[in-house]
Amino acid sequence: MAGLRERKKQQTRDALSLAALHLCLERGWSAVTMEDVAEAAGVSVRTLGNYFPRGKAEAIASRHLDRMRAAADALDERPVDEPLAESVTRAVLTQFTGGTTEGTDATPPDPDRQRATRFVLAAPELEAEVLRANAMAEQRLTEVLARRTGSDPDHDLRPALTAALLVAAVGFALNHWLRADPPVALEPLLREVLDEASRGFSGPDGEGKR
Numbered sequence: 001m002a003g004l005r006e007r008k009k010q011q012t013r014d015a016l017s018l019a020a021l022h023l024c025l026e027r028g029w030s031a032v033t034m035e036d037v038a039e040a041a042g043v044s045v046r047t048l049g050n051y052f053p054r055g056k057a058e059a060i061a062s063r064h065l066d067r068m069r070a071a072a073d074a075l076d077e078r079p080v081d082e083p084l085a086e087s088v089t090r091a092v093l094t095q096f097t098g099g100t101t102e103g104t105d106a107t108p109p110d111p112d113r114q115r116a117t118r119f120v121l122a123a124p125e126l127e128a129e130v131l132r133a134n135a136m137a138e139q140r141l142t143e144v145l146a147r148r149t150g151s152d153p154d155h156d157l158r159p160a161l162t163a164a165l166l167v168a169a170v171g172f173a174l175n176h177w178l179r180a181d182p183p184v185a186l187e188p189l190l191r192e193v194l195d196e197a198s199r200g201f202s203g204p205d206g207e208g209k210r
Contacts, residue, residue, distance in 0.1 A: 013051055013062065016041050020052075020059040021116060029125050032056060054129070061129035064120055067095040068137030068167065076144045084148070088166060089194040096170070097187040109183050118178050121171070134171070138163045169197035 019041040023032045037056055038048040052059040074091035120126060141163035146153040153159045173193040177186050 010066075012043070012047075013066070016043065016048055016051055017059050017062045017066075020056045021063070021119070024056065024060065024123075025116060025119060029123065057126050057129040060120060061126055061133045064130060065133035065136055068133070068170070069140050071095045072137065072140040072144045075141070076148070080148065085195055087148075088197075089191055092166070092170060092194055093187065093190060096174075096190060109177065109186065114178055117174055121174060121178070134167050138167050141166060165197050166194070169193050 016037065020032070020037045023036055023040055027036075034048055034056060035045055037059065038045045041048070048059075052062065071092045071094070074094055075087055078087035078091060120130065138160070142153055142160045145151070145162055146156070146159040149159065151159050170190070170193075173186070173190045176193075177184060177189055180189075
């Protein structure tokens, strides 16, 4: 039952975040109120505020945070004998490319998805919340990397450094995906960037498969 409640809460959180994002894309940031978001999502303003007390910026940025946290959770569940670079790549790809983890993707980028991603990453009104989301994601990734590699994050800088590098790598890949001319598919680009970013951390004993 606890798992079911958590899933329902996450579904509500997702619906509220999407409502805020779609309204702001449609009307513009300044033309959307919390009341508008609550009405579009079919909830009370109080419920919306309970989920996102800092307002619509937090609601929109939460999608990025939730993806990064889910990637950390997925990494935590990967086989312990799998090379770390592969585990990281698969965990992140599952969250950012709809579960695609094999081969290449020649499908042209979805303009609507790119527009939404560009708004989240580039809108000045969202900058503080995106930075906050990245910091929270780094903390969760640090915990997972430290546990997976048997490192002590209080004395070993590598888990936190690698977490920061991975979060930055995701942002780098997304921004490159948005700017690329001609357009490129996200899956192979993200795979390449993550493979490079996660290759350097091998754990306390220098074993790449830990």
